[in-house]
Amino acid sequence: MRILVVGAGAIGGYFGGRLLQAGGDITFLVRPRRAAELASAGLVIRSPTGDVTLPNPPTVQADALKEHFDVVLLSCKAYDLQDAVASFAPAVGPQTAIIPLLNGMRHLDVLDAKFGREPVLGGLCAIAVTLNDKREVVQLQPMQSLTFGERAGGSSDRVQAIFDVFKRGNFNASASENIMQEMWEKWVFLASLAASTTLMRAPVGVILAAPDGKEFLLGMLDECSSVAAAAGYAPGGPFFQRVSGMLTTEGSPMTASMFRDLRAGLPVEADHVIGDLVTRADAAKVPVPKLRIAYTHLKVYEAQRGG
Template sequence: MRILVVGAGAIGGYFGGRMLQAGCDVTFLVRPRRAAELAATGLVIKSPLGDVTLKNPATVQADQLGEKFDVVLLSCKAFDLDDAIKSFAPAVGPQTAVIPLLNGMRHLDALDAKFGPERILGGLCAIAVTLNETREIVHLQPMQSLTFGERDGKQSDRVRAIADTMGKGNFGSKASNEIIHEMWEKWVFLASLAASTCLMRASVGHIVASPGGRDFILGMLDECSAVASAEGHAPGTPFLKRISGMLTAEGSPMTASMFRDIKAGAPVEADHVIGDLTARGEAAKVPVPKLRTAYTHLKAYEKTRDEVAR
């Protein structure tokens, strides 16, 4: 099975690297700068689960891409999706399966429109990973998982084949019969965390320690859960219990990557993660005042950032 990983950043580099380490046929679609880095130093992963340096990983650049791949693993940010689609489109053939690991749901519409829904699986990952100043992939916590599946819930031959291949990477890969529901649950968690920590410019622990902070976070979770329920994907009780505990843990340093992006002055996925959920809630007549405030806050940040960049 030939796998094309779009990019060799934190997420794509980690999962692609673990599969490459296990002997899988993996190629990274990268820009010239990243190709030069990988040729010089290899793909370096620093992890509590084991470090590895993979010398001379196979890479290809967009203008060189002509072969078809069995699987395309896509882990870009939502604001880079259009460019990513253009870059890997030549690799998608009639039998190719695309596994997007983006948050939310809007990306599925764009991928369906370009390649047809029959080629697009559902997917999500759970991992804390980043690139350090020397462009090494740093795995911050032992947590790691990658879940994928047919969006209609069926167990297909291609999903079983992908599961067999990804299982060699030993990163908690799982084929799911409820991938869309699981994507919704992750979206509920991520949106609750991102909206709260971005609005308050603080970690979960600092918010919870402030007057009204615990009620605020739980209220945000209630709004996000209500939108998911209106869309036919009510979060399960075990999920809500676990997530409520994480979002109200005293002393927790947890923040959303979106909050860290704001602190760094970087682009954010305001429309894809918070804006789309807000719009769906309002369309379903679900009250989402906290989400709406968070979205307005993020759009104001984007405008301020754009002015500074000019």
């Protein structure tokens, strides 16, 4: 099975690297600078589960992409989605499956509009990973998983075939029969955490220690959950209990990656992760005052950053 990994940054580099390490037929679609880095230093993964250096991993650049692949693993940031779609489009043939690992749902509309609904699976990952100043992939915690499945629910031969390959990567791959529910639940958690920590410019534990901090965090979670429920994907009891516990752990250093990006002056996925929830809330007439303030705050940040 030929797999094209779009990008060799933190997420693509980790999951693609683990598949390559396991003997998978992996090619990374990268820009010229990243291609040069990988040719020189290899793809280096630093991880609590084991370091690895993969010399000269297979790469291709967009202008040389001519052949179709069986799977396209898409792990770009939302603000790079349009460019990514244009770059990997030649790799998509009649039998290609696209597995996007972006947060939220907005990217599904973009991919469906370009390729049709049939090739596009649902997908999500859970991992804390970054690129260091040496351009090495650094896993920050011993946690990694990649989940995917048919958006209509149930299983399929193609999902099973992909799973048979992914499970060799030793990153807790799973084939879900209810991937849309899982994607919505991750979105609810991520948006709650991102909106709260970016708005307050602090990790969960610091927010909790402030007056009404607990009420603020759980209120944000309630708002995001209400949007999911209006869309027909109400977060389940075990999920809500688990996430509520994570958001009410005293002294927790937990923040969202969006918070870390904001602190570093980097682009953020304001529209994709927060704004799209506000839009859906408005359409469903669900009040989300806290989420709306967080979105306004992020758009002010983007305006100042752009200026």
